[in-house]
Amino acid sequence: MRVPFTKMHGLGNDFVVLDARGDPLPELEPRVAAALADRREGIGCDQVILLEKSESADFRMRIFNSDGGEVGACGNASRAVALLHGAPARVETAGGTIALEPSDGGASVDMGVPRFEWDAIPLDYPMDTLRMPVGWGYLEEPGAANVGNPHVVFFVADSDAIALDSLGPEIETDPLFPERVNVNVATIVDRTRIRLRVWERGAGLTRACGTGACATAVVAMRRGLVEREVAVELPGGALTILWQEDGRIRMTGPATESYRGSFEWDDYA
Ligand SMILES: N[C@H](CCC[C@H](N)C(=O)O)C(=O)O
Numbered sequence: 001m002r003v004p005f006t007k008m009h010g011l012g013n014d015f016v017v018l019d020a021r022g023d024p025l026p027e028l029e030p031r032v033a034a035a036l037a038d039r040r041e042g043i044g045c046d047q048v049i050l051l052e053k054s055e056s057a058d059f060r061m062r063i064f065n066s067d068g069g070e071v072g073a074c075g076n077a078s079r080a081v082a083l084l085h086g087a088p089a090r091v092e093t094a095g096g097t098i099a100l101e102p103s104d105g106g107a108s109v110d111m112g113v114p115r116f117e118w119d120a121i122p123l124d125y126p127m128d129t130l131r132m133p134v135g136w137g138y139l140e141e142p143g144a145a146n147v148g149n150p151h152v153v154f155f156v157a158d159s160d161a162i163a164l165d166s167l168g169p170e171i172e173t174d175p176l177f178p179e180r181v182n183v184n185v186a187t188i189v190d191r192t193r194i195r196l197r198v199w200e201r202g203a204g205l206t207r208a209c210g211t212g213a214c215a216t217a218v219v220a221m222r223r224g225l226v227e228r229e230v231a232v233e234l235p236g237g238a239l240t241i242l243w244q245e246d247g248r249i250r251m252t253g254p255a256t257e258s259y260r261g262s263f264e265w266d267d268y269a
Pocket residue numbers: 013046047063065071072073074075076077149150182200201202203206208209210211212
């Protein structure tokens with residue numbers, strides 16, 4: 001079965017997008033998603049995105065990390081799908097319903113209301129999630145938020161100086177996080193700018209993480225460190241995060257289509 005795909009990225013966080021809203025595809029098993037994401041033997045990407053029909057929204061977006069795991073949210077992919085879809089849409093995801101508004105060269109996405117309760121992150125036991133009494137090496141006292149997926153956020157003097165390639169996987173897989181966790185290290189530049197690097201659950205270091213930008217921004221706002229609208233500067237570029245008075249997060253930023261192609265499903269199944 002020949003299957004078309006669209007290769008896209010949001011600030012260098014890249015995706016293989018499959019559209020099954022018309023002609024259905026075989027079930028995308030984790031093993032197949034991981035094979036498609038493999039940068040040597042497959043197409044290569046951080047996440048595989050699968051669009052399907054939905055009973056409750058305009059369509060459904062499923063998100064598979066490059067390790068094959070299916071997860072609840074992907075901010076950068078939300079903007080890419082908005083660009084691909086080409087019109088405003090309400091989209092069902094495993095982490096909640098989001099709203100896409102394409103604009104020239106990118107999109108704004110209503111990412112919904114963040115959750116901060118320990119069992120919503122989730123954590124393995126009760127804890128204050130604004131200043132968690134835990135640490136790994138020189139990273140300590142993080143905050144946590146769930147923005148459709150779980151994030152832990154450390155504020156440091158220089159996010160570029162952190163050995164995230166070793167501390168990231170250690171924290172991602174700590175038993176404190178029963179569903180694992182995305183690891184954010186952030187530097188507050190001033191009250192309207194945050195510098196951020198992310199070790200992503202199931203994908204590792206990425207050039208950008210939209211949900212990481214959302215989680216980091218709202219944790220910083222809860223701590224009174226920044227205004228309610230900030231620029232989050234990731235290695236791949238900047239996103240604007242607004243925490244609205246109604247409690248919903250609005251993320252705005254670019255999205256890009258790189259190329260279109262097709263592959264033989266049976267080669268990956
Ligand atoms: N690694 C994330 C999913 C992708 C998030 C990221 N690519 C974004 O733009 O939000 C997780 O396991 O929850």
